[in-house]
Amino acid sequence: MNLEVLRSYLARTRVTEDPITPLAEGDARIEVSGFALTSNNISYAVFGDALKYWNFFPAETDADGAWGRIPVWGFGVVTESLAEGVEVGERIYGYFPMGSELVITPGSINTESFADVSPHRAEMASAYSRYTRTSADIIYRADRESEHMLLYPLFFTSFVVDDYLEDQGDFGGSTTIVSSASSKTAIGIAFLSKARGHRIVGLTSAGNRRFVESLNIYDSVIPYDEISRIPKESSVFVDIAGDPDVVRSVHTHLGESLTFSVALGGTHWNHAAQASTEPLPGPKPKFFFAPDQIAKRNADWGRSGLGERALAAWDPYVVWCGDWLEFREVTGADDVRDTYLALLDGRTDPRIGYICSLTK
Structure with a gap:
């Protein structure tokens, strides 16, 4: 079936x-x-x-x-x-x-x-x-199968994204802005970013704002219709929503303050086909394909080394998720x-x- x-x-x-x-x-x-x-x-x-x-x-x-x-x-x-x-x-x-x-x-x-x-x-x-x-x-625990299925693939993606950004010196950005801030992938990125002391801003819908704020991992939570409130400082944009209107608003507002823009997902799938053909202000968005960074780290650290680093980050994350x-x-x-x-x-x-x- x-x-x-x-x-x-x-x-x-x-x-x-x-x-x-x-x-x-x-x-x-x-x-x-x-x-x-x-x-x-x-x-x-x-x-x-x-x-x-x-x-x-x-x-x-x-x-x-x-x-x-x-x-x-x-x-x-x-x-x-x-x-x-x-x-x-x-x-x-x-x-x-x-x-x-x-x-x-x-x-x-x-x-x-x-x-x-x-x-x-x-x-x-x-x-x-x-x-x-x-x-x-080494990740598996019989009493954590649900967490493993639901969270680990997304957390591992978050881990790889955060590692990629850190590996690149956050592209010179002092802040990372993440759309679809209530998504599990965004939450993982925010958790890891906060753990290394990097500033992170979450963009979300008005309906999810209270939930996202309750997580206490974003330095600031901004609804999509208030993107103009984002401080104009050197920033990286991680787009998980895949909504071209959101992408254009962020690029237009930040302009040259945006040092890097990466597309990661399409949670707002019904807006994905509505993108304008006009060039965006600031850097051209790059699509992030996690297996490329995984292959790099397998070469750098070995498969077991990558797994051990992910496990060290995973354990505190899954315990924290149990609170909500x-x-x-x-x-x-x-x-x-x-x-x-x-x-x-x-x-x-x-x-x-x-x-x-x-x-x-």
């Missing part, structure tokens, strides 16, 4: 069933036991064509490519395996479709993890094709679809984290 969306209009969904076929030699069947749904998954869909997110899990029943399967982060169990080195019963963490099962071709197998080397994933970033065995994962975050389980295709549509429309409470399963 899979929940699919129309790639040209993300609010249209359908549920499909793939035919159950015998495994080919070298393949493994994974039962998807649970996954998180956040605004980050909306960004995957918004940038599905540009960054090839649709290529991870092609809609097998769709010959014309009109429908897609949005990737999610979650846990799965190996239920059948004809792949040497991958055992039935193993619990793994990684990238899945919004579905009930996934057939993969394991390769690059070691004691900690393995990759899906299926032909359609061969050209994709390795960070999104690797599955970690929970038995060997509430988890909600969502089961069955209809309820998962409704939750997805609520996220798409921006109708969810940022205090709630959604842990989903199509089959439970």
Whole structure:
């Protein structure tokens, strides 16, 4: 069973069933036991064509490519395996479709993890094709599976973004401005930025302002309709909302005071296609692709060194999130679809984290 969306209009969904076929030699069947749904998954869909997110899990029943399967982060169990080195019963963490099962071709197998080397994933970033065995994962704790699914992928992105900015001397900016300040990715960036003493300003909707202020991690919280209040000082802009009106307002207001502008997401997906063709004042926005910085740090520190640094930052963050975050389980295709549509429309409470399963 899979929940699919129309790639040209993300609010249209359908549920499909793939035919159950015998495994080919070298393949493994994974039962998807649970996954998180956040605004980050909306960004995957918004940038599905540009960054090839649709290529991870092609809609097998769709010959014309009109429908897609949005990737999610979650846990799965190996239920059948004809792949040497991958055992039935193993619990793994990684990238899945919004579905009930996934057939993969394991390769690059070691004691900690393995990759899906299926032909359609061969050209994709390795960070999104690797599955970690929970038995060997330094991040994994059985009592933190919900936090792991919901927060860790977003926190790791936040960690990589903050590391990138720090590595570049914050591009000479004394302040970092983040849109969609109530999103988990923005919250992670703010938490890490505050920890290293860097000033951070959060942009948010009027409805989420009180929540964002209550987190006490932003030096200033400014509604989108008050962007002119941002101090005109050397600043970096991290755009998670993907709203061209917000981007233009920030660039126009700050002008040459803006030292760097980076696009990270598309939580305001319904505004993404409305961008003006007129050049923006200040620096041209650059799209941030996390696997590039991950590859750099793997080369600098080694894979284990990167993991150890992320873990050191993760532990205090997940404890802090426990003060305000509430988890909600969502089961069955209809309820998962409704939750997805609520996220798409921006109708969810940022205090709630959604842990989903199509089959439970």
